[in-house]
Amino acid sequence: MLERWFGPKIHHYLHLLGLMLVAFGLPFNKVLMSIGTILGVANILLEGRFKDYWNRIINNKPFIFLLGFFLMHLVALLWTENLDY
Numbered sequence: 001m002l003e004r005w006f007g008p009k010i011h012h013y014l015h016l017l018g019l020m021l022v023a024f025g026l027p028f029n030k031v032l033m034s035i036g037t038i039l040g041v042a043n044i045l046l047e048g049r050f051k052d053y054w055n056r057i058i059n060n061k062p063f064i065f066l067l068g069f070f071l072m073h074l075v076a077l078l079w080t081e082n083l084d085y
Contacts, residue, residue, distance in 0.1 A: 014043040 018040035025032025044053065057063060077083070 011043055011047045015040060018043060 018036045021036030021039065022033050023036075025034075025036060
């Protein structure tokens with residue numbers, strides 16, 4: 001959608017800007033991290049190539065492993081008696 005007005009690489013530049021805001025905001029404040037995250041998600045929604053993103057996630061084996069590790073810990077919360085800790 002934005003390619004018509006700003007050229008074919010606008011989504012690439014918006015993605016980099018969002019990542020830079022998140023990286024710059026890490027040591028300083030949460031506002032920049034929130035703005036960068038919102039910009040990144042809005043860029044993905046405006047770009048509209050959801051199938052490409054989904055295929056990249058499915059084919060990324062380290063990400064699937066880390067996601068499974070995190071989900072394993074969430075399932076393990078069912079057996080704990082000390083949720084405050």
